[in-house]
Amino acid sequence: MSTSSSTLAPTTNSVELEHPRSGTWDGGNEPFKASYGKLMMWFFLLSDAFTFAAFLTTYGMIRHRNPVYVGDTKDFEFSTAYWPIPEKVFNAFPGFHGIDLPLAFVALMTMILIFSSVTMVLAVEAGHRMDKNDVQKWLLWTILFGATFLGSQAWEWSHFIGGHEEGTLMSDGTVFHGANLAVNQYGPVLFADLFFFITGFHGTHVFSGVCLLLWAFIATTNGTFEKRGHYEMVEKIGLYWHFVDLVWVFVFTFFYLV
Amino acid sequence: MAHHVEVQHNEIRDIPKPNTGWIWKTFWVLVGITAVEFVIAFTMESSTFRNSIYIVLTIFKAFFIVAEFMHLKHETKGLIWTIMIPTALLIWLLVALITEGSYAGELLQHTFNS
Numbered sequence: 202m203s204t205s206s207s208t209l210a211p212t213t214n215s216v217e218l219e220h221p222r223s224g225t226w227d228g229g230n231e232p233f234k235a236s237y238g239k240l241m242m243w244f245f246l247l248s249d250a251f252t253f254a255a256f257l258t259t260y261g262m263i264r265h266r267n268p269v270y271v272g273d274t275k276d277f278e279f280s281t282a283y284w285p286i287p288e289k290v291f292n293a294f295p296g297f298h299g300i301d302l303p304l305a306f307v308a309l310m311t312m313i314l315i316f317s318s319v320t321m322v323l324a325v326e327a328g329h330r331m332d333k334n335d336v337q338k339w340l341l342w343t344i345l346f347g348a349t350f351l352g353s354q355a356w357e358w359s360h361f362i363g364g365h366e367e368g369t370l371m372s373d374g375t376v377f378h379g380a381n382l383a384v385n386q387y388g389p390v391l392f393a394d395l396f397f398f399i400t401g402f403h404g405t406h407v408f409s410g411v412c413l414l415l416w417a418f419i420a421t422t423n424g425t426f427e428k429r430g431h432y433e434m435v436e437k438i439g440l441y442w443h444f445v446d447l448v449w450v451f452v453f454t455f456f457y458l459v
Numbered sequence: 460m461a462h463h464v465e466v467q468h469n470e471i472r473d474i475p476k477p478n479t480g481w482i483w484k485t486f487w488v489l490v491g492i493t494a495v496e497f498v499i500a501f502t503m504e505s506s507t508f509r510n511s512i513y514i515v516l517t518i519f520k521a522f523f524i525v526a527e528f529m530h531l532k533h534e535t536k537g538l539i540w541t542i543m544i545p546t547a548l549l550i551w552l553l554v555a556l557i558t559e560g561s562y563a564g565e566l567l568q569h570t571f572n573s
Contacts (some may be wrong), residue, residue, distance in 0.1 A: 266563045
């Protein structure tokens with residue numbers, strides 16, 4: 202009887218007296234060995250992954266629902282009757298008007314985002330070493346690349362909305378240039394809608410990331426993290442930033458390549 | 460006096476040398492895979508086989524970003540599975556809805572052709 206009531210009996214173990222509430226059932230055990238903040242960032246990113254996966258799955262489903270263009274790629278013309286070939290839609294580059302450069306600009310955007318991911322890891326690595334100057338330097342580079350990506354996306358959008366010079370002869374007999382949510386010159390209505398929603402939702406994430414990075418840069422400069430004794434906030438924003446890069450890798454494959 | 464103490468503090472605290480080799484290695488892997496994707500885009504005709512290559516390469520890239528940059532490879536097994544299992548279920552969603560889309564597409568074409 203007396204031996205089985207150990208949970209009710211007052212604690213006499215010296216370890217438990219010195220470190221109260223450190224037992225497994227007192228929440229003292231960290232099975233994932235990660236801080237609360239980082240763990241919650243992971244779970245948020247998991248939920249965000251579901252949102253993006255829903256977008257890309259919708260793209261896959263609607264694309265398979267629509268007819269495919271059959272024939273030689275060279276003879277391809279825009280039509281609302283079939284799904285467009287991405288490299289025929291995204292073939293413009295700023296400053297090279299009228300020259301066919303398929304996927305060149307999106308390749309540049311991809312490189313910018315991958316590079317911003319690298320500067321982000323370098324900032325996190327500098328944070329581990331408590332190197333304030335290096336954290337500042339790499340955060341600033343990441344902000345620069347992030348902002349450049351956003352600018353590129355703005356150009357890509359304005360070009361997509363403005364359209365190619367030739368335009369497309371629509372079923373009502375008029376020539377339409379560019380795209381909006383109801384009509385577009387490239388293909389079925391949903392092609393442009395999915396472009397706006399998927400790249401737009403991703404761009405919003407990049408924008409939020411740049412805002413968080415700006416805040417982290419200011420906090421680093423003010424010495425907030427130095428005083429706190431760790432740069433975990435930079436690490437958490439880093440997780441978010443890499444996730445945004447990760448999403449772009451999938452958008453790039455499923456929207457531009459496939 | 461206070462100024463003197465601060466200077467001393469800065470001198471004592473030495474910052475370790477950066478260890479960035481693995482970061483640049485991961486970067487070159489990602490650049491390499493992206494380059495291969497571009498070569499394929501302009502040398503191969505569009506087909507299911509080409510799309511399969513793209514998907515495999517994309518998963519490789521995703522692995523390097525999540526494992527190295529997001530450090531998941533170095534977390535506990537419990538955390539790795541917590542993230543991976545729900546994500547893996549998305550493959551089911553993708554396959555199911557793409558099949559559904561193809562079926563709906565075929566049905567529509569037959570309806571208008573007959």
